[in-house]
Amino acid sequence: MKRRDLLRYAAVLVPVLKSAIAGAEQKQPEIAFTFDDPKTDEGAGLSWQDINHRILGALAKHGIKAVLFVTGKRVDGEQGRELITAWDKDGHAIANHSYSHLFFNDDSVTLAQFESDFLRDEPLVREYPHFTRLFRFPFFKEGDTAEKRDAMRSFLLQHQYRVGRATIDASDWVISQRLEKRAAATPKSRPILLRRVLQAAHLGARTMLRFTCSPGTQSQHPPYRCVAPQCAQCVVPGSADPNVH
Numbered sequence: 644m645k646r647r648d649l650l651r652y653a654a655v656l657v658p659v660l661k662s663a664i665a666g667a668e669q670k671q672p673e674i675a676f677t678f679d680d681p682k683t684d685e686g687a688g689l690s691w692q693d694i695n696h697r698i699l700g701a702l703a704k705h706g707i708k709a710v711l712f713v714t715g716k717r718v719d720g721e722q723g724r725e726l727i728t729a730w731d732k733d734g735h736a737i738a739n740h741s742y743s744h745l746f747f748n749d750d751s752v753t754l755a756q757f758e759s760d761f762l763r764d765e766p767l768v769r770e771y772p773h774f775t776r777l778f779r780f781p782f783f784k785e786g787d788t789a790e791k792r793d794a795m796r797s798f799l800l801q802h803q804y805r806v807g808r809a810t811i812d813a814s815d816w817v818i819s820q821r822l823e824k825r826a827a828a829t830p831k832s833r834p835i836l837l838r839r840v841l842q843a844a845h846l847g848a849r850t851m852l853r854f855t856c857s858p859g860t861q862s863q864h865p866p867y868r869c870v871a872p873q874c875a876q877c878v879v880p881g882s883a884d885p886n887v888h
């Protein structure tokens with residue numbers, strides 16, 4: 644290789660290496676916290692203001708910015724605006740979760756009805772400085788037919804929305820419901836929720852690592868497996884997973 648070619652090659656290689664190193668640094672597992680259906684009802688003997696204050700305080704304490712998916716019918720009033728404003732002022736993203744929280748997989752819920760319910764929520768969220776074009780399907784149901792699903796996806800694209808998915812755990816509401824019933828009598832039940840979320844986050848982190856290993860690299864953590872489809876060099880000795888190569 645001529646010296647001139649070598650210099651040219653090095654000039655290209657250095658930025659590539661730098662970005663590869665930066666990429667490796669970014670592979671640390673991350674978890675996103677999102678909250679659905681804020682409401683101005685009391686729960687577990689606490690006022691909504693108290694609950695809100697506690698959640699926002701915990702997020703601020705740990706330096707976490709979250710996404711608040713708003714269902715219009717639960718906050719369509721002065722107190723509701725007060726609640727969302729508090730999240731917005733703390734720098735959390737405000738997003739759309741429809742107005743009525745319809746079950747899109749019910750065959751009686753039409754596409755037109757679902758779309759208009761989506762649009763009805765917009766005025767309640769779009770004026771906030773931290774409004775973000777994310778839509779979370781109520782109950783995570785994207786339609787009971789391929790036609791409804793595809794049409795709604797196109798509709799969201801037209802309105803420049805992305806889907807706000809949950810990939811680690813979304814069952815906290817079940818636990819919360821049980822805890823709310825029992826909180827007054829057995830305050831010790833609170834750690835159950837924490838334990839459940841931590842377990843789910845751990846599993847989720849493992850899952851994420853399976854998908855974040857780039858082709859040509861080897862997992863730094865033996866329990867975590869790379870299943871990148873194009874990866875020719877990832878090797879996890881002893882793995883029984885047929886997707887692992």
Ligand SMILES: [Zn+2]
Binds near residue numbers: 679680740744781782
């Ligand atoms: Zn919801």
